[in-house]
Amino acid sequence: MQFAHWCGAHVLATAATKHREFVLDLGAHEIIDYTTQRFEDVVHDVDVVLDLIGGDTLTRSWGVLQPGGILITLAGTIDRSEASRRRVRGVRFTVKPSRTDLAAIARLIDAGTIRAIVSDVFPLAGAQKAFRQGLKGHNRGKIVLRVDGGLSGLV
Ligand SMILES: NC(=O)c1ccc[n+]([C@@H]2O[C@H](COP(=O)([O-])OP(=O)(O)OC[C@H]3O[C@@H](n4cnc5c(N)ncnc54)[C@H](OP(=O)(O)O)[C@@H]3O)[C@@H](O)[C@H]2O)c1
Numbered sequence: 590m591q592f593a594h595w596c597g598a599h600v601l602a603t604a605a606t607k608h609r610e611f612v613l614d615l616g617a618h619e620i621i622d623y624t625t626q627r628f629e630d631v632v633h634d635v636d637v638v639l640d641l642i643g644g645d646t647l648t649r650s651w652g653v654l655q656p657g658g659i660l661i662t663l664a665g666t667i668d669r670s671e672a673s674r675r676r677v678r679g680v681r682f683t684v685k686p687s688r689t690d691l692a693a694i695a696r697l698i699d700a701g702t703i704r705a706i707v708s709d710v711f712p713l714a715g716a717q718k719a720f721r722q723g724l725k726g727h728n729r730g731k732i733v734l735r736v737d738g739g740l741s742g743l744v
Contacts, residue, residue, distance in 0.1 A: 591616050591703040593639070601635070603628055611729060615706070629653055640665060651675055706730030712737065 593600045594616030602617040609620050621628045627649070634655035640647045643665030650660055656676040660667070667679035697703045708730035711719040719732050 593637075595697065595702055598637070601628075601632055605727070608727075608729065615704075637661065639663070651677070707733050709733070710735050 590600055590602055590612070599619075600617045601619045601621060602612050603621050603623040604612045604617075605624050606622050609622070612620055621631060629649050629652050632653045635653050636655065636658050638650045638654060638658070638660045640650055640660060640662040641664055643662060647660070647662055647665040648668075651671055652675075654660060654675065654677045659678040659680065660672070661680045661682050663682055663684075665681070667681050669679065672679035694703070698705060706729065708728045709719070709722065710733045713734050713736050716734055719734060722728065723732050
């Protein structure tokens, strides 16, 4: 969402009521409380959908795109026939580590353009617990693993 804002997009985000102010502060222009409202009833003709949920949320997302738009999912599977029927594109996206991208992101953080929000920090030995917490969803930022003594023993 912060990257979309930085790119100059008008950003509509789905979030629960308790996260409304937090998400607005991160740069969303409009919040749709998905617990009380179906986003497809109020959102139409957007250029890009970034789907972090998959399943039914992904299926309902096709209808909010305008022709020529793109649905990018991080959590679901793209139905190619649905994309072509609606004259939009659908892409499954998976993050890949990139030194160049990370350096660019670090510059944006240094410039204060984007913020890294940390919800929890776990020791490396608590990795399993951290992973389980991530799976629950509804976290308010990133979950970080702390490596005491640096990474020298791991690489
Ligand atoms: N493919 C990849 O490379 C990749 C990379 C990173 C993450 N992921 C996956 O993406 C998913 C989410 O990642 P994340 O934890 O980073 O996301 P997140 O920050 O928790 O954001 C999810 C957003 O969607 C909202 N939301 C939750 N349930 C919803 C629903 N049913 N309808 C509409 N909006 C809903 C949440 O609101 P509230 O929190 O207010 O409920 C929150 O604003 C996870 O499954 C993760 O594994 C994939």
